[in-house]
Amino acid sequence: xxxxxxxxxxxxxxxxxxxxxxxxxxxxxxxxxxxxxxxxxxxxxxxxxxxxxxxxxxxxxxxxxxxxxxxxxxxxxxxxxxxxxxxxxxxxxxxxxxxxxxxxxxxxxxxxxxxxxxxxxxxxxxxxxxxxxxxxxxxxxxxxxxxxxxxxxxxxxxxxxxxxxxxxxxxxxxxxxxxxxxxxxxxxxxxxxxxxxxxxxxxxxxxxxxxxxxxxxxxxxxxxxxxxxxxxxxxxxxxxxxxxxxxxxxxxxxxxxxxxxxxx
Amino acid sequence: xxxxxxxxxxxxxxxxxxxxxxxxxxxxxxxxxxxxxxxxxxxxxxxxxxxxxxxxxxxxxxxxxxxxxxxxxxxxxxxxxxxxxxxxxxxxxxxxxxxxxxxxxxxxxxxxxxxxxxxxxxxxxxxxxxxxxxxxxxxxxxxxxxxxxxxxxxxxxxxxxxxxxxxxxxxxxxxxxxxxxxxxxxxxxxxxxxxxxxxxxxxxxxxxxxxxxxxxxxxxxxxxxxxxxxxxxxxxxxxxxxxxxxxxxxxxxxxxxxxxxxxxxxxxxxxxxxxxxxxxxxxxxxxxxxxxxxxxxxxxxxxxxxxxxxxxx
Numbered sequence: 004x005x006x007x008x009x010x011x012x013x014x015x016x017x018x019x020x021x022x023x024x025x026x027x028x029x030x031x032x033x034x035x036x037x038x039x040x041x042x043x044x045x046x047x048x049x050x051x052x053x054x055x056x057x058x059x060x061x062x063x064x065x066x067x068x069x070x071x072x073x074x075x076x077x078x079x080x081x082x083x084x085x086x087x088x089x090x091x092x093x094x095x096x097x098x099x100x101x102x103x104x105x106x107x108x109x110x111x112x113x114x115x116x117x118x119x120x121x122x123x124x125x126x127x128x129x130x131x132x133x134x135x136x137x138x139x140x141x142x143x144x145x146x147x148x149x150x151x152x153x154x155x156x157x158x159x160x161x162x163x164x165x166x167x168x169x170x171x172x173x174x175x176x177x178x179x180x181x182x183x184x185x186x187x188x189x190x191x192x193x194x195x196x197x198x199x200x201x202x203x204x205x206x207x208x209x210x211x212x213x214x215x216x217x218x219x220x221x222x223x224x225x226x227x228x229x230x231x232x233x234x235x236x237x238x239x240x241x242x243x244x245x246x247x248x249x250x251x252x253x254x255x256x257x258x259x260x261x262x263x264x265x266x267x
Numbered sequence: 268x269x270x271x272x273x274x275x276x277x278x279x280x281x282x283x284x285x286x287x288x289x290x291x292x293x294x295x296x297x298x299x300x301x302x303x304x305x306x307x308x309x310x311x312x313x314x315x316x317x318x319x320x321x322x323x324x325x326x327x328x329x330x331x332x333x334x335x336x337x338x339x340x341x342x343x344x345x346x347x348x349x350x351x352x353x354x355x356x357x358x359x360x361x362x363x364x365x366x367x368x369x370x371x372x373x374x375x376x377x378x379x380x381x382x383x384x385x386x387x388x389x390x391x392x393x394x395x396x397x398x399x400x401x402x403x404x405x406x407x408x409x410x411x412x413x414x415x416x417x418x419x420x421x422x423x424x425x426x427x428x429x430x431x432x433x434x435x436x437x438x439x440x441x442x443x444x445x446x447x448x449x450x451x452x453x454x455x456x457x458x459x460x461x462x463x464x465x466x467x468x469x470x471x472x473x474x475x476x477x478x479x480x481x482x483x484x485x486x487x488x489x490x491x492x493x494x495x496x497x498x499x500x501x502x503x504x505x506x507x508x509x510x511x512x513x514x515x516x517x518x519x520x521x522x523x524x525x526x527x528x529x530x531x532x533x534x535x536x537x538x539x540x541x542x543x544x545x546x547x548x549x550x551x552x553x554x555x556x557x558x559x560x561x562x563x564x565x566x567x568x569x570x571x572x573x574x575x576x577x578x579x580x
Contacts (some may be wrong), residue, residue, distance in 0.1 A: 071464060101466035111457040114480065124465035127475065173461075180465065 013254045015244035017231060019046040020215035022184055023068060023103070028080035028090075030063050030072065037063045037076065038238045045184075045231070046171040047129065050206060052225035052246065055235030056266065061218045064235065065186050068216065070096045082185075101128060102193035104177035108189040110169035112161035112176075117144075117153050120161045120172055121179045128180065139179050146212075148173035148205045167198025171205060178213065185209065187217040201230050222262060226250045234258045272526055307553065314550025317543040323347055328547060334511035334527070336544040347544045349524070351513040353551065354525040358428050358514065359503065360496040363435035364443075368489055371443035372478075375501060379451040380473055391448075397441040406505035409434035420520045426508030429517040434502050439492035446491055450484020486566045494559035498552065500525035524548050 014074060021044045028037040038060040045051045053061040067078045069186055070089070073096060082090040087097050112120050121140045134159040140157065144150040149171040153164070159171055170190055177185060188204075206228060219225050225232055226246060233243040234255075242249060242258045255260040260266055317323050323345065331348025333340070340346050342444075374394075378387045393440050413433050418425030462472040478485070508520025509530050522530075528548050535542040 068431075069464065071460070097466045097468055100464055105464040107457065107460065107464075110456065111455070111461055113458060113461070113476070123475070124462075124467060127465070127467045127471050176461075176465065 013242040013244075014042065014240060015231075016044055017046045017049075017245075019049070021045065022047040022084070023094075023216075024083045025064075025068070026081040026083065028064070028067060028078060028082065030060070030067055030266075031077040031079075034074075036238060040069075041080075041240045043233055043240060043243055045214060045216055047214050048210055048212070049230040050210050050217060051231040052229035052232065053216065053218045053233050053235060054220075054222065054225050054261070056261065057220075058237075059235040060104035060238040061233075061235040062188055065188055065216060065218050068184075068186055069100050069105055070202055072107060079205060088236055103184045103186060104180060105186045106170070106173050106177055106188065106190050109193050110164075110166050112164065112169050112172050114160065114162055116158045117161050117164070117172060118157040121176050124176065124180055143175040143179035143250050144172075146178055146205075146209060147171040148201065148208065149175055165198070167194050167201055170194060170198070174202075174205065174209075178209070182213065184214045184216065187215065189218050189220060192220055199224070222250075222264070230266050234261060236261070308508060310546065310549050313543065313546035314553075315547075317347065317540070317547045321345070321540055321543060329353070332513045334522075334539040341431050345540060345544075347547070349548060349551065351511055352522055352524045352527050352548065355428060355431075355507070355514055355521040356497060356525070356555075359431040359435055360493050361508075362428070362432040363439055363496050364489055364493045364570050366432065366436045367440045367443055367492060371440055371447050371488070371492075372485065374444045375447035375451055375475060376478075380469070380477070380543075387426055391445075394441040394445050397437070398445070399405035401471050402438065402499060402502040403505075405434055405438050409502060409506040417518055423518050424508060424520060425518070426506060426520045427516075427518045428507070428514055428521055430506040431503045431521075431523070432517075435496045435499060438499060438502060439496050442495050443488045443492040446488030447481070447485050450481045450488065453484065454456050454480045483566055487563050490559055490566065494556060494563075497555055497559065498525060500529045504529050524552050528552075 024042075024044040026042050028038060028041040029036065037062075041060075041064055053065060054172075055061045063072065063076065065088075066072045067076075068082060070078075072078055078090055080090065081088045084099075084103070087094065089103075113123065115123070118140055121143055125136060125139055130139070141154075144153065149168060152168060153246050158201075161169065164172060170193075172185075174185075176188070191202050194202065203224065206217070209215060217225075217229065219228075228234060229246045231244065232243045232246045232249040234249065234253075236257055242253060242255050249258065250262060253262060318325060318328070327344070328347055328349050330350055331346070332350050333346040333348045334351060335346040339344060368545050374390065378390050382390065409430055413430050414425035416425070416429055417423075417427070421429075428554060458476055458480065459472055462476050463469075467475070503523055504526035507526050509522050509526055510520040511522045511527055512520070514521035528545055531541070535545060
């Protein structure tokens with residue numbers, strides 16, 4: 004393993020405005036420790052990629068950030084967002100999720116119209132005016148680069164969309180709530196290359212207004228898309244830094260091995 | 268080479284097994300088909316005898332309120348007004364379904380959304396137990412607990428639609444519950460995840476999403492429950508009072524189609540007019556159960572179309 008020293012210098016603290024930061028996060032499934040001591044700071048308006056082999060804990064980590072692990076796993080430690088520890092039991096998790104949206108691996112629109120997919124959550128959060136709803140639908144579909152493709156069929160079932168379109172609808176559905184941060188759990192892994200590249204273009208565009216954290220299995224995707232990359236291995240953050248540095252001169256031996264495709 | 272050719276052309280044990288298996292299943296299906304058709308034919312022909320051979324008018328049968336096939340009225344016509352039984356049957360069916368549905372949905376939601384695995388399993392076996400209890404036991408409990416209770420509270424005999432409704436409520440509750448559980452379990456897990464990730468509360472998720480998606484399944488469950496209530500004879504017969512008169516209120520004695528059939532069938536001789544009249548009641552029951560089946564099919568199909576499209580993506 005040679006220079007596999009997991010010293011503090013491999014975890015970088017970005018010198019930028021931080022959108023969300025975890026402090027010594029431990030995650031347990033029952034008595035099984037899935038993540039230990041993960042401390043990461045994600046800069047605002049940047050794309051941060053979480054990479055690592057299956058079972059390395061990157062998805063679990065991501066799901067902890069907006070409390071989707073509530074009732075599934077125990078998350079210990081602090082998650083600081085707007086100088087609030089959102090991992091505290093006192094925090095209103097529904098508000099947390101409104102500010103920190105999530106897009107899942109499989110495109111999972113509801114079996115309703117395209118419009119209803121977006122207005123569903125808006126209505127739940129008390130937005131009812133017809134004009135306001137229409138405005139939000141258009142805004143978020145435009146932001147997800149889907150508007151031109153669906154503007155004439157907003158009342159068609161969302162299940163008629165292709166996989167890539169459906170995934171962009173899911174992104175639109177999340178950003179309709181105007182979150183600060185967008186968490187994406189392998190959003191392109193179920194899509195073909197053309198759809199994947201459309202999603203990536205969309206994300207690059209979205210980064211101007213949102214902080215994006217994305218889990219990906221795809222090394223190329225991480226390297227061409229993200230500004231920062233964290234490498235997870237067996238429940239630990241091995242290395243975190245600017246994507247360029249991670250991919251050109253990884254400090255830990257194991258990161259290099261993973262990136263060059265020697266395992267994982 | 269020749270050997271392989273021979274082998275390829277030889278009838279084998281496997282092909283024989285295939286054709287035997289196919290024969291057995293077609294044979295059984297044919298028997299069942301013949302059985303169903305003959306039952307329908309038998310009941311229909313018997314049930315129609317009263318109208319064609321005895322010249323009873325259909326409107327008299329469906330709309331008159333006096334049931335007394337043995338005697339003739341002042342115009343010399345037999346008294347075969349089935350309306351009291353039809354009304355009572357529908358009353359107990361609809362009332363028990365209305366009563367059971369909220370409980371069934373609550374239990375189903377608890378099992379699918381709130382309870383942990385052990386709790387859900389426990390409830391599951393309780394429900395299966397409730398399904399398995401013979402209806403005579405429900406009837407007996409109704410007779411010895413529900414009827415005296417109603418008598419105590421409302422006076423009268425205690426027999427009637429209310430007692431029938433309460434007994435049927437307990438009997439159809441497990442049917443509606445377990446089918447509702449199935450339909451809620453069929454709502455894709457990711458719907459719940461997405462909804463939560465959009466900041467919806469558990470209640471919003473259940474009310475606005477899961478129940479809506481599960482509606483066709485829940486409706487099917489209710490119709491199945493109603494079909495069971497409509498067709499239940501024994502338990503109802505024990506608590507309804509068995510008087511073929513128009514029910515005046517929920518606690519006056521009455522009689523359903525089924526209870527009239529079971530009480531009457533032993534007192535008539537096949538081929539007599541009184542017997543034919545009972546067959547006409549049976550025909551009404553058969554038509555109703557076909558109707559319930561069709562309804563289930565229609566409602567279920569609506570849900571199936573949705574699910575199919577769901578699977579496609």
